[in-house]
Amino acid sequence: xxxxxxxxxxxxxxxxxxxxxxxxxxxxxxxxxxxxxxxxxxxxxxxxxxxxxxxxxxxxxxxxxxxxxxxxxxxxxxxxxxxxxxxxxxxxxxxxxxxxxxxxxxxxxxxxxxxxxxxxxxxxxxxxxxxxxxxxxxxxxxxxxxxxxxxxxxxxxxxxxxxxxxxxxxxxxxxxxxxxxxxxxxxxxxxxxxxxxxxxxxxxxxxxxxxxxxxxxxxxxxxxxxxxxxxxxxxxxxxxxxxxxxxxxxxxxxxxxxxxxxxxxxxxxxxxxxxxxxxxxxxxxxxxxxxxxxxxxxxxxxxxxxxxxxxxxxxxxxxxxxxxxxxxxxxxxxxxxxxxxxxxxxxxxxxxxxxxxxxxxxxxxxxxxxxxxxxxxxxxxxxxxxxxxxx
Numbered sequence: 211x212x213x214x215x216x217x218x219x220x221x222x223x224x225x226x227x228x229x230x231x232x233x234x235x236x237x238x239x240x241x242x243x244x245x246x247x248x249x250x251x252x253x254x255x256x257x258x259x260x261x262x263x264x265x266x267x268x269x270x271x272x273x274x275x276x277x278x279x280x281x282x283x284x285x286x287x288x289x290x291x292x293x294x295x296x297x298x299x300x301x302x303x304x305x306x307x308x309x310x311x312x313x314x315x316x317x318x319x320x321x322x323x324x325x326x327x328x329x330x331x332x333x334x335x336x337x338x339x340x341x342x343x344x345x346x347x348x349x350x351x352x353x354x355x356x357x358x359x360x361x362x363x364x365x366x367x368x369x370x371x372x373x374x375x376x377x378x379x380x381x382x383x384x385x386x387x388x389x390x391x392x393x394x395x396x397x398x399x400x401x402x403x404x405x406x407x408x409x410x411x412x413x414x415x416x417x418x419x420x421x422x423x424x425x426x427x428x429x430x431x432x433x434x435x436x437x438x439x440x441x442x443x444x445x446x447x448x449x450x451x452x453x454x455x456x457x458x459x460x461x462x463x464x465x466x467x468x469x470x471x472x473x474x475x476x477x478x479x480x481x482x483x484x485x486x487x488x489x490x491x492x493x494x495x496x497x498x499x500x501x502x503x504x505x506x507x508x509x510x511x512x513x514x515x516x517x518x519x520x521x522x523x524x525x526x527x528x529x530x531x532x533x534x535x536x537x538x539x540x541x542x543x544x545x546x547x548x549x550x551x552x553x554x555x556x557x558x559x560x561x562x563x564x565x566x567x568x569x570x571x572x573x574x575x576x577x578x579x580x581x582x583x584x585x586x587x588x589x590x591x592x593x594x595x596x597x598x599x600x601x
Contacts, residue, residue, distance in 0.1 A: 216467035217450045221434040223427060226472050226502050226546060229461050233471070233540055234547035236460060244522055244537045245544060251517040252548075255577075256555035258516065262580060263560060263572030270562050275504070275570035277305050277483035280333025284324040288337050292353060294491035295411025299355035301487060302410035303345055304336035305480040306389055306440075310507070310596055312381035313589060317373055328588075332372075339371040345390075357408025360394030363387050382596060392440040403436055418493050425497040429488070430481040434474060443534075445470075453477065456539045471539050473505050473546070482567055498565045503549030503574070505542035507590035512578035513548055514541075514591045530593045538594060549574060 219225050238247045263272060273279065278301075281288045292300065308329060317331040318324075319338070326334050339345070343352030344367065345359040365387040374380045397408030404412040413432055417424050434453070441453040447466045455472040462468065478501050485495050503509060513519045519541070521527060531538050553569045564572070582588050 216447050216463075216465055216470075217452065219463075219467050220447075220452060220455050220470055220472040221431065221438075221474070223430070223478075223500050223502050225467075226474070227550065229463070229471050230502075230543040230546040231550075232462055233458070233460065233543040237540075237544060241460075242522070242540060244526070244540050246520045246522060247544070247548075248517050248520060252552060253555060255512065255516040255518055256552055256559050258581075259512075259552065259556045259569070259572065259574050259577045260559035262577045263556070263569075266576065267572060270560060270564070272564055272568040272572045274485050274498075274565075274567040275482050275573065275575060276486055276567075277301055277308065277333060277479070278486050279571065280304075280308075280330050281337055283326050283330035283334055284319075284322055286319075286322050286324075288334070290341065290353075294487055295409065295414055296353050297487035297490070298411040298414055298484060299345070299409055300337070300340045300353075301483050302393075302480060303340065303355050303360075303390065304333060305476060305483050306393065307336045307386055308332050308479070309386070309476070310381055310594075312379060315372075315374070315378055315380045335372045339368075342371070344371055355410055357394040357398035357404070360390045360397070360408075363390045363394075389440060393437070396437055396440050400436060403432075414488075414491070418488070418491075422492055423494045423496060424488065425500070426481060426485065426495055427497055427500045429484055429495075430474070430477060430501065433477045433480060437477070456534050458536055458539045458543070461543075471543050473542055475504055475506055475542075478502060479504055482570075485567070498567055501566065502546050503553070503566060503570060505545045507592070507594065508575045508578035508582070509549060509570070510541050510545040510578075511582050511590045511592075512574055513545060515578070515581035515585055518548060518552075519544060527591055530595050532595050538592070541592065 236242055237245050311328050311332055316325050316327045317335040319334055341353060345355040346352050347356055347358040365384050368387045369383055372380055374383060397404045397410065403416050404410065417428060417432055438451045438453045441451060443453060445452040445455055454474050454476065455470050457469055458471045459469060461471045463470065481501060488495050526537060553566050556569050557563055582590060
């Protein structure tokens with residue numbers, strides 16, 4: 211990390227953790243305008259997460275929190291016969307399409323006769339869009355993603371692939387299509403990494419050396435350095451796009467990085483989701499716990515629903531918020547910091563030293579979904595208006 215490069219600093223998980231921890235301690239001291247923290251509720255939350263984990267994985271053979279879990283929705287193995295570069299192609303596009311779907315959208319899969327909503331639906335829909343060749347310009351090679359194919363994606367094509375109608379609306383459809391087109395432009399502009407055809411899978415050859423070892427943070431760093439220009443946020447320092455980095459007046463830092471809270475949620479979710487394709491290709495991925503917990507509405511919702519976090523103004527739950535609101539930025543930061551505290555408690559409850567990627571999967575994400583189902587029919591505790599590219 212360069213001490214003179216604020217953008218490089220904001221692209222590290224060390225900065226995410228340090229700044230999130232600062233906001234958590236500030237909230238504990240009673241200095242947050244938005245949240246209180248009840249540390250006494252953490253052990254019961256850990257017990258609930260451990261119980262959900264054991265119910266799903268009785269042998270504690272918990273896989274990573276990954277997009278590949280959604281490709282297994284309904285107990286169907288959709289991995290198919292893909293090489294590692296095709297798996298990376300698929301994973302990148304599918305994860306970038308994996309923001310909140312909204313409560314009314316579903317995807318009906320003809321082959322299985324099953325219907326899926328939310329993340330599973332988005333995963334299955336993006337799988338079929340990929341295998342149908344939506345993102346490839348070569349009809350002889352449909353199982354790939356290339357820059358020209360992404361540049362050709364329109365909201366209409368995406369709506370058709372995702373079965374979107376007025377009666378089956380998908381939140382942020384235009385934003386998703388725009389994100390894919392921007393991805394296409396970015397891939398085409400960097401042939402040294404993505405090859406002459408602009409394939410996401412090209413990063414495999416850049417990252418993996420002759421020893422077949424790569425660190426999780428190296429994968430994340432490559433994604434952030436190569437793809438930060440695709441994000442629609444408009445947050446910049448010195449003309450450089452920041453992506454999922456948001457202003458909060460209390461966040462410490464030096465120089466231009468002060469007052470910015472980084473998350474890189476989708477980029478980290480993508481990194482988690484690439485761990486298995488790299489592993490299946492025989493690559494050893496190190497430093498998995500350098501990645502942070504994911505600051506999204508299932509993990510953050512769990513902390514609110516179990517009382518670890520409480521809103522100082524209960525009426526805030528009745529309002530609609532946007533992603534750069536101070537309350538939302540702080541909620542996400544507190545989620546990151548508290549997941550780091552919750553994880554060792556969950557490990558103790560399980561009697562197993564599982565990585566954070568497995569605590570999330572076992573885990574906090576599913577427990578957050580379960581509490582939301584009990585309390586609000588599956589809806590999160592706070593309403594966030596999103597363009598389909600953050601949550």
